[in-house]
Amino acid sequence: MMKKIAQAVLWLLILAATIWAFFLYQPEGPPPDKTVVTFAIWGGVAERHAWEELIADFEKRNPDIQVKLQLIPLKYQEKILALLAADIAPDVFTVQIADMIPKGVLRPIDDFLARDPNFHPEDFVPGVLELGKWGGKTYNVPSALGPLVLFYNVRHFREAGLKTPNEYAAEGRWNWDTFVHCCKVLTRRDASGHVSRWGYRMYGEWIMWLYVTINGGRPFSPDFRVAHLTDPRTVEGLQRAADLALVHHVAPGVSPEELAGMSPAWQDFKRGKVAMMHCGPWMVARLRGMEDPYDVAPPPTEPGGRSTFSASAITGIWAKSPH
Template sequence: MKWALGLLFVTAAALWLFTARPEPVPPGVTVLRYMAWGNPEQLAAEQELIDEFTRRHPAIRVKLTLVPGSAYYQKLQVMLASGTAPDVFRCDHYQFPAYAQRGYFLPLDEFVQRDPDFRYADYFDQVIEEGRHAGRFYGVNTLFGARVIYYNKDLFARAGLTDPYVLYRRGEWTVEQFLDAAQRLTVTGHNGIVEQFGVLVHPLEVWTFAWGFGGEILTPDGSRCVADQPGTVQALQFLRDLRHRWHVTPTPAENALSAYTFESGRIAMVFDWAGAAPRYRQHIRNFDWDIVSIPSGPAGRHPMLKGNQLLIYRQTRAPEAAWQFLKFYVSRDAEALLCGRLRRAMTTRRDLAAAEEYLRSDRPPRQNDVWIDQYAIGRPLPITARWSDWQAEWNRAFELLMLNRLSPEEMAREAATRINAILAEEPY
């Protein structure tokens, strides 16, 4: 017992000695707590922005907490519910409407009205609209992006295929051309094992293909699932056929332990967000790559757009300092770093989108005019406060489709029935 008490005393003393204690704050300095998620590269970017903000605003000190993405929303939800949330935090738009509905955010309308340095007109319309809820403006948009195709230029050249960017600029980058490329870029070895697949498809792509085939998954207000309409069923058929009819994308068993990745050169095309570019820059050394918009379908080309909001906690004690930080984070200088030099996202600013410093790059992606096109042709996801209520049901049905256990018609009908039953319930 004495030994245990002694050990407890020593441990407590060690913790007292080595636990970092907050630095004293000089008189007149406001401390802002800011929380976000990200990898080490994002941490470096955040710190660079914070350092520059501090240089411009010496009376404000920003304390950054970077949380792994897998644990972020569990931590944020606890902090919001307990009234201990940071002054400023990032929120993925998937969660934004539900949190806004609960009153967690400070409205920004009054700040905007009296601040001549912030103008809605400086930003693309979709960027501003995504930060609104129930008629109020709550969040500036950061890490905004579109789903595009990253592709291996060397593989296209070796296969004698026209570069998809060239086809895109000619107006010829269609689902037919996309499928032809995926088939010709899928290579099977003498042992019958696929050495290289044409494309890697994520479940999110169902949205852009549904729109491209003239279908919808939800009504515009997100109140009903309409996935059983013909265009959506066609899109589901196309996606299932990519795996089971044409075998141009790997099955889960084939891609166990990530055997096929874009970085390895064993996937010719992959759908991904704008924020994937830094990862590809870091890991790809053996081939040239770039980006192109998604292919057009019978009903046109409709890329998916989505961002993340930077928000002020409603109970913050430093609203003015928090507003200055939000405003700086979406300034031209900040986005020139985050979206231009680091390529972490599409720029949200009209003035930067047309600038050479954003469009030009000495390393991939170089075809950065593609990002700007997405604002003209892209569509936002119809995310509402009920989004998370029905997603599990949709994902379950889609997985059964891609495992060939449900037909497209069965999957669409079953998903619509189950999801509409969920949406008809009173939210809790």
């Protein structure tokens, strides 16, 4: 009985998403002499402002094209799938390439690149172009990378009498032990033991791979066919991250919101309730207007050297786009 109820609820959710997509994404007639291209992204108000600036510059250089931005702040992947199922997907949208390529919903762009005089593979950092390839075909040229760095509240460090992470790094002392020490000093509790400020907060569950990387491990083999989840470096990296909450009590546990992909870490950091967090360059737009000064530093390093975890959002062209 419960299984049937769960299945019914699932189908109702899919139906609701499809109906929502149909009414929200009804195409509008293009202005005279202009081609309208719809572009869907994940994000909130900060991302909208950043993309609107880029779109304005693009339209200035391409006056015959109008870009219609479609912002999807929540459940992005589910809604994109609903739009694809309803056959009314945007012309261009950000995707997880491994999820979309096997479905045949993206158009290869090798022919575009071949006739673009401004495209030169040697202009890119080695390995970057591989992010947009699958099965020998190119589906995207990454426009940006998202290396994870440490965001820290400068005032918190100064008031605590600590050197900043960048100062520790310049001395060759910015390692995991120093990081944990700073977390302990920066965490504040009132007389009843209630935490008024965490030394650190994890930005979503996906950032766990950073802790593996800076510990000298890697989650998968280069061809992504073998998982290294039992590798001692992987286990140790994940355990050290868990210990921040379970042993050192300098970070909260992962919340249901974070498991759902809606981390409150950046809001808490912006309000001064968190002293440090790891995140990528997209956070700069969200931290505009932050009252306290902040800075960025490399993640804690180990004897093996400095490292981080980086990723890129892939922007793909819908295979059925008329443009």
